[in-house]
Amino acid sequence: MSADVTEASPSSPLKARRQSSSKPAVAGLLSAKEFEAQENKVELELAKGAAKINWKMNTHPKEYPEQEIFKRLFTTPPLKSVELLFPQTGLTITARNLKGVTFQDVFDAIYKHNKKRADDELSEPYLAGFYVDEDDLGHAIVRVGAGKEGAPVGKKKKGGD
Incomplete structure (x- = not known):
């Protein structure tokens, strides 16, 4: 009993290369090193809404009530990676996205930890x-x-005992 062995032809899917995404990159997208090496320093600005968030870090981001925030870019100018520093513990978490870090990427990185x-x-x-x-x-x-008052976000306390 002999098995037929065939070689993969050039049009075979076995030899296919991975294609890059068809979605265009965000204009002005920088890596962290490119941002730090800029000669004319542009200040890093966080998106509106980044200053006030009340989310329990060990709950899934899908439970956050304001889901529309996840689609927005986290920084201006957009960066490929952002280091998140927790000064209380000295912890550093990196959020990455080759098309620009969004709030979804930040929440996912914190939740994963x-x-x-x-x-x-x-x-x-x-x-x-x-x-x-x-x-x-x-x-x-x-x-x-x-x-806020020790209550989880998005859940209301029921009155009475």
């Missing part, structure tokens, strides 16, 4: 917002807190 942590493991479980330090423009500083 915290998804297996219980509520009592996080001293301050809520993401309060982001800001940029004037001395270190290549990083976004993360503000965390105990949340």
Whole structure:
């Protein structure tokens, strides 16, 4: 019993190359190194809404009530990667997207780090917002807190006992 062995022809799908995405890249997209090496320093600005967020970091981003924020770019100018610094713990998390980092990428990166942590493991479980330090423009500083009145976002307390 002999098996027929055939070679892959040039038109065979076995020899096909991966094609690049048909979606165009965002205009002005920079890598972190390109941003830091700019001669005429452009200030890194975070998108509107980045200063006030109340999201529990160990819950899935799909549970965040304001889903329209996820489609927006996180920074101006758009960057391929953003380092998120947690000054309370010294932790650094990197959010990446070759077409420009969006809020979805940031939330996903934070969630990926915290998804297996219980509520009592996080001293301050809520993401309060982001800001940029004037001395270190290549990083976004993360503000965390105990949340609004300690209640989870998007859920209302039921009255009565």
